[in-house]
Amino acid sequence: MTASLSTAPDGTRYRDLNRNGVMDPYEDPRLPIAERVADLVSRLSLEEKAGLMIQTIVSTTTDGEVDGPAFMPGRTTAREFVEGSHITHLNIHQIPDPRAMARWVNALQRVAAASGHGIPVTISTDPRHSFTENWGASFTAGHLSAWPEPLGLGAIADPGVVREFADIARREYTAVGIRSALHPTLDVATEPRWARQYSTFGQDADLVGRLGVAYLDGFEGDRLTSASVACMAKHFPGGGPEKDGEDPHFPYGTDQVYPGGMFEYHLEPFRRVIERGVSAIMPSYGVPRGLVLDGERVEEVGFGFNHQIITGLLREKLGFDGVVCTDWGLVTESRMMGKVLPPRSWGVEHLSEIERFRKALDAGCDQFGGEDDPALLIELVRSGAVPESRLDVSVARLLRVKFELGLFDDPFVDEDAAAEVVGSAEFRAIGTQAQSRSTVILPGGSGDAASVLPLRPGTAVHAPDISDEALREAGLEPVAEPADADVAILRLAPPFEPRDHFMLESSFHAGSLAFDDEVVATVAEVAAAAPTVVTVHLERPLLLAPLLPHAHAVVATFGASEGAILDALTGRVPAEGRLPFEIPRSTEAVLAGHSDVPGGTADPVFEGGRATLEVRADA
CATH class of the missing domain: 3.20.20.300 (Glycoside hydrolase, family 3, N-terminal domain)
Structure with missing residues (x-):
């Protein structure tokens, strides 16, 4: 009862x-x-009291x-x-x-x-x-x-x-x-x-x-x-x-x-x-x-x-x-x-x-x-x-x-x-817009980001990790080879050291912040064929320095769908993020830093709080 x-x-x-x-x-x-x-x-x-104290x-x-x-x-x-x-x-x-x-x-x-x-x-x-x-x-x-x-x-x-x-x-x-x-x-x-x-x-x-x-x-x-x-x-x-x-x-x-x-x-x-x-x-x-x-x-x-x-x-x-x-x-x-x-x-x-x-x-x-x-x-x-x-x-x-x-x-x-x-169209749209807004577009070293961004309608894009459907929905033209592209977009997964001994351990992305040499080599190879934008899910302050010479822009995302990323790159939803933490220059700089001090590594690539480059669609 x-x-x-x-x-x-x-x-x-x-x-x-x-x-x-x-x-x-x-x-x-x-x-x-x-x-x-x-x-x-x-x-x-007593039993009821003890039960309340357990979650x-x-x-x-x-x-x-x-x-x-x-x-x-x-x-x-x-x-x-x-x-x-x-x-x-x-x-x-x-x-x-x-x-x-x-x-x-x-x-x-x-x-x-x-x-x-x-x-x-x-x-x-x-x-x-x-x-x-x-x-x-x-x-x-x-x-x-x-x-x-x-x-x-x-x-x-x-x-x-x-x-x-x-x-x-x-x-x-x-x-x-x-x-x-x-x-x-x-x-x-x-x-x-x-x-x-x-x-x-x-x-x-x-x-x-x-x-x-x-x-x-x-x-x-x-x-x-x-x-x-x-x-x-x-x-x-x-x-x-x-x-x-x-x-x-x-x-x-x-x-x-x-x-x-x-x-x-x-x-x-x-x-x-x-x-x-x-x-x-x-x-x-x-x-x-x-x-x-x-x-x-x-x-x-x-x-x-x-x-x-x-x-x-x-x-x-x-x-x-x-x-x-x-x-x-x-x-x-x-x-x-x-x-x-x-x-x-x-x-x-x-x-x-x-x-x-x-x-x-x-x-x-x-x-x-x-x-x-x-x-x-x-x-x-x-x-x-x-x-x-x-x-x-x-x-x-x-x-x-x-x-x-x-x-x-x-x-x-x-x-x-x-x-x-739950998950209403209104709520999803507001959340997706926030994904785009949080994006931080950073300058690369191989050319002026403004020469490729914002991506304009009809731009031929090589993006192996973004669906053709999403590219077309953004008004872009997918192409299979970098040599045929006006712009290449490479979407990189964040590096970490895989571990799987303890329960939950495999879900914690810890250890090295450095991209593998093979990843950097792939970015360089694509960049040799087309102006390249590198997008990175920045779950930690990754070592971006090796990527910069090959990229017109490096785009930091913090949880974003492919559509939200493209909205930021086309300027349909202006990126307005600031780096929430410093991007260190090297592993050595990280090792020399203090764990309780914000930023403070030697010669950082980007300071914490660095604002995004402005990318806006043509009026």
């Missing part, structure tokens, strides 16, 4: 979530949220039925998490079409309404509005409108555009029942080799802060309401300065370093969003090395276990009283698609799993991301190691967000509207 819409003796309509025929205070939509939260916390069992990954179904075939067979089902473990914060990866997704969410909310105190489910997701498929960080847009990566929004550098993106993304998320965004990423991109830069706004901390505030404006609004998506800003206190550019998902990337003394620079965007108001914060996996704050050396353990950082800095100094949720898999091992990733318990690997839970609680965390089982939290309380009152503090924060989002009063979505809203 699920919660029904009931009428109190005074005429108030409410959901009888515990099905007792009485409008209890937590069910009363007229009461202040603080009163509703306090009433519900007082009613919950786990769950597989949606391909047909939208709550018990239908799963995208990830073999995982515990959403129903089992809700009914068996009282887990009501569920993080999704693959999703079906919008109508089916909405149907799945509604069915799951009915399951939740029939359980215990009828606590509704909060569905969360990593970013999914662009082009990078990385199961540890982001997903491609799929049915949603496609935009440039956050790095491209940073290239446009306009808070108004970010606010518009976030508002559209909010409308698409809420249409299918997604109410928690595990973003924005407010890390500052100061280490050129780091794989996660595509999900940042770039190297300028002031800009990152301003765009981060605009992002929250679009997703959350002035305050959380039934129309909002709650955001989780990450990775506190700034995850950009990774030693050697390695990522702390992996055992070889644990160290976060500050050789340039720039800790406060990386913290600045978080100061901005905390002052503005944000629902949740996710600490970085990283371990601070040699960091001293207020004259005290910071314990060298992962930030999610770090009392000085979570309680001392975030809670007490910065005044944050929202939810702190750990990054995924701090306590237990992760397995997916035949690969294993050890617990990201960096600096506390010697502790048992139950001791890791306790240390994160003692640090000030409220929720454990990527864990599946609340049993150890329950054991901590039953053994007397942690008082139940400690769980109450975190549970109250978590419930407050659910109430603010209106989930207790109406968690359901309109399945017909979902199909109309």
